[in-house]
Amino acid sequence: MRFMSQGFWQKLKKPIMALAPMADVTDAAFRRIIAKYGKPDVMFTEFTSADGLVSGGKEKLLPNLLYSESERPIVAQLFSGNPEKLFEAARLVKELGFDGLDINMGCPDRSIEKAGAGAVLIKNPKLARELIRAAKKGSKLPVSIKTRLGYGKDILEEWLSELLAEEPAAITIHARTRKEMSKVPAHWGRIQRAVEIRTELKSEALILGNGDAVSLADAHRKAAETGADGVMLGRAIFGNPFLFAEQKYDLRFRMYDLRRKLEILVEHTKLFKELLGKHKNFAIMKKHFKAYVASFSGAKELRTKLMEASSASEVQDIAEIFSMPQ
Numbered sequence: 024m025r026f027m028s029q030g031f032w033q034k035l036k037k038p039i040m041a042l043a044p045m046a047d048v049t050d051a052a053f054r055r056i057i058a059k060y061g062k063p064d065v066m067f068t069e070f071t072s073a074d075g076l077v078s079g080g081k082e083k084l085l086p087n088l089l090y091s092e093s094e095r096p097i098v099a100q101l102f103s104g105n106p107e108k109l110f111e112a113a114r115l116v117k118e119l120g121f122d123g124l125d126i127n128m129g130c131p132d133r134s135i136e137k138a139g140a141g142a143v144l145i146k147n148p149k150l151a152r153e154l155i156r157a158a159k160k161g162s163k164l165p166v167s168i169k170t171r172l173g174y175g176k177d178i179l180e181e182w183l184s185e186l187l188a189e190e191p192a193a194i195t196i197h198a199r200t201r202k203e204m205s206k207v208p209a210h211w212g213r214i215q216r217a218v219e220i221r222t223e224l225k226s227e228a229l230i231l232g233n234g235d236a237v238s239l240a241d242a243h244r245k246a247a248e249t250g251a252d253g254v255m256l257g258r259a260i261f262g263n264p265f266l267f268a269e270q271k272y273d274l275r276f277r278m279y280d281l282r283r284k285l286e287i288l289v290e291h292t293k294l295f296k297e298l299l300g301k302h303k304n305f306a307i308m309k310k311h312f313k314a315y316v317a318s319f320s321g322a323k324e325l326r327t328k329l330m331e332a333s334s335a336s337e338v339q340d341i342a343e344i345f346s347m348p349q
């Protein structure tokens with residue numbers, strides 16, 4: 024029974040290296056690129072409204088839940104403050120073939136908090152626990168949580184015990200409070216404490232730490248120092264789909280091979296157009312252009328040109344002209 028509730032999480036080799044969910048960044052296109060060039064142990068979709076999925080918003084939101092087989096294990100991340108709606112949406116997540124379901128209990132976005140979802144759940148553990156139960160019942164998948172140390176202040180001890188009582192498969196802790204947003208360095212010492220609490224409470228939930236890991240090596244170091252079962256990396260993936268393959272790749276394929284980098288930028292842009300072009304604004308690609316095209320001679324000029332592009336074919340032309348021998 025316990026094995027079933029842990030699902031794929033049980034099979035992952037520790038320390039688990041996870042890709043963070045990031046709205047308008049780790050979408051279906053970027054995740055497919057990442058799966059190809061440096062696959063993490065587990066990936067998450069961008070957060071998606073459970074309430075929207077089971078109402079009129081479904082067609083608009085479904086592109087958020089697109090994924091390819093190459094991304095497995097792939098976890099759908101939902102947010103909700105309504106157990107009935109989460110139950111229904113969790114059934115859909117199961118139908119769509121996901122490996123797991125993650126509930127967002129850490130997002131500081133006001134509009135999400137107004138719906139009783141995201142970080143505000145830290146102030147309402149009773150509802151948070153109902154949501155976990157509803158997600159488990161609806162999806163029959165391993166359910167994980169992504170949260171923070173507290174809301175206004177760090178209440179890790181109380182908050183984590185509440186979550187662990189529902190026996191989730193895994194809990195990712197972004198090692199800051201809601202109030203701290205991302206303005207202070209992540210408190211990795213608290214991840215170590217989270218692991219201790221888990222052990223004291225004899226829980227089998229996996230603990231993943233999150234916040235400020237800058238490379239795979241740094242993530243491994245943080246896991247070793249804190250005893251965490253894994254580390255989730257977010258912003259470090261910007262412009263670097265090789266992040267999770269740091270040690271495996273031959274130097275020739277490292278991201279500082281400019282031509283290679285631009286080829287991947289074009290591949291990524293084409294995938295975005297193919298998979299999401301009808302649903303999402305092309306402007307979303309621009310933050311990727313900024314990240315891919317940095318720290319080399321001529322980067323600024325190239326970036327300016329790419330920022331003006333409005334289609335995948337324009338991006339391809341610009342990148343090809345730049346890559347031509349001068």
Ligand SMILES: Cc1cc2nc3c(=O)[nH]c(=O)nc-3n(C[C@H](O)[C@H](O)[C@H](O)COP(=O)(O)O)c2cc1C
Pocket residue numbers: 043044045046047048068069070100127129130169197233234235236255256257258259
């Ligand atoms: C652009 C952006 C979008 C994000 N979207 C989500 C999201 O959809 N769901 C979520 O749980 N966290 C989201 N986060 C938070 C990240 O998953 C992660 O917790 C945070 O960036 C800290 O990790 P890092 O220092 O490795 O980036 C987002 C962060 C960024 C920068």
